[in-house]
Amino acid sequence: MKKAYGLLKQTGVVLSLVVFVLVAAAPIAWLLLSSVLQQQALISTPPDLSLSSFTLENYTAVFGSAAQLGRGIFNSLVISIATTALAILLGAPAAYALARLDIRHADTILLMVLAAQMFPAIVIAIPLFITASKLGLIDTKINLILIYLSFNLPVVIWVLRGFFTGLPTGLERAARMDGATIYQTFRLVILPISLPPLFAAAIFAFIEAWNEFFFALIMTRQAAQTVPLVISAFAGQYQTVFGQMMAAAAISVAPIIILTIILRNSILRGFADGMLKG
């Protein structure tokens, strides 16, 4: 009796896992599959999955018909890398100060850093748009590089502060006894042992910038358009060429999926924990 119940339970778990895998993976599998199928195969019911329907033409066609995509990828790379570098450069010392120095109003600053991650973008978008218009920054890369700091800098500070707070203080005390200034301690002792969390925070910031759509939609017109905008425009313009639409989507997703798989452990541990703890 007990054994039969156990077997039933195991079957239940296996069935649930099958459902889970299907729900999580099927849409993405369909994205990839559609991107390598010919139009004719896609619009027949059911979709024609015979070997002769497969093609790589969608990908070559996307790059051919969307000169925008090349520029979009270039813009996205420049903007994402620059904003990430700035976020780390400004965020790491700030996080260290918040973790280790005796700062007045530290609670208020931390609260602001935390709340900043939850701001609805629209509330800052309106004044920022007006300011950018006045300064002639609409449709420039530098504009997005700076604006993306509004969400990336808080995240970087938050994640790194959590890490610095958890470090044992022994190393710092030893460095100080050897006569190191706090700047030297930070640069020569703390930063070298913080490379893994720095790297994880950087990748996270990069992904956020790479995927961002709302500000890019408002703040760019042509020259500074990023990948999400190109994809969105492409999907609007060629919305009946399904295979190419999916190929374009696949191109924009690929780097992120690869980064996620490489970094799964830091994402699973670091960020989930960071959202639960103060």
Add this chain to the structure above:
Amino acid sequence: MTSEGVTFSVPDAPLRSPSRRHGVTLVFLGPALTVLVLLLVYPVLSSIWLSLTNASLSAGRLETPFVWFDNYAALISDKAAHNALFNTLYFAVVEVVGVVVLGLLTALLLNHPMARWSGFRVLLLLPWAIAPVANAVLWKWIFHSNYGILNSLLVGSGVIEKNITWFGNSFVALNMVLLVDIWKSTPFIAILLLAALQNIPQSLYRAARIDGANGWQSFRYITLPLLKTAIAIAVILQTIWSLRTFDLIFILTKGGPADGTVVMNFLAYRVTFNFLEFGYGAAIANVIFMTSLMLAIIYVRLMKPGALT
């Protein structure tokens, strides 16, 4: 979950001279703080001021006649705003319940000894990681009324007789957008709850088993009470995030049909950047902001240890 709240561990030998200490603070914290003030504090204050004006952009010049609370008064009698508010409430409630329940079930499943294979967790990350725009484009294709795979599958298996135009009816369209957003948002909450689950000491379950508790009782009297704070955090975070939904609506429906998928956030965007009514748009944005801010304050209180117990 944690034994420490927002506290600081100051090294044993703090910097002694106050003036030097200020110098150090300035160097470490000053640049980041300046950027945050310019990019967050100033725009928030500016948007509050804008919401009290009839700001409009004409020929590159910003005109800002002051109108006190007219924009907020207009909001109360605006039919479009009522519709957006109703859609937002419906969207937020269904999304939060859906995401937290599914997230909890997924976390429990992946915490099961038979599901420890790390491949499952990578799979869980995929919907979360996929770019919002690519995701929206993908679902537009899945929901396509003539050639979409959803209609093919449903007609093929005999669930429906003929293709459904998923974005033809306001209420159906709103629910389809919700379905996609729940699919996309569940993984992060599942990861969060999974992390909380793994912090529960196994010894508690062993003790319960010795005392003769069955699986349901262990869940009801150990897991749920210990997950209470994490679930509350999940509810708050997901509510805040649901108020920000934009990309999906912009690409799937553009707010249609008949404004059936216009939520507050989308309305604020449209009023501001399509109708160029900056003052009114700022007023709507501020309503969303204030709501998010109150939720964020609750969130911060929850993160402090023992907040709910």
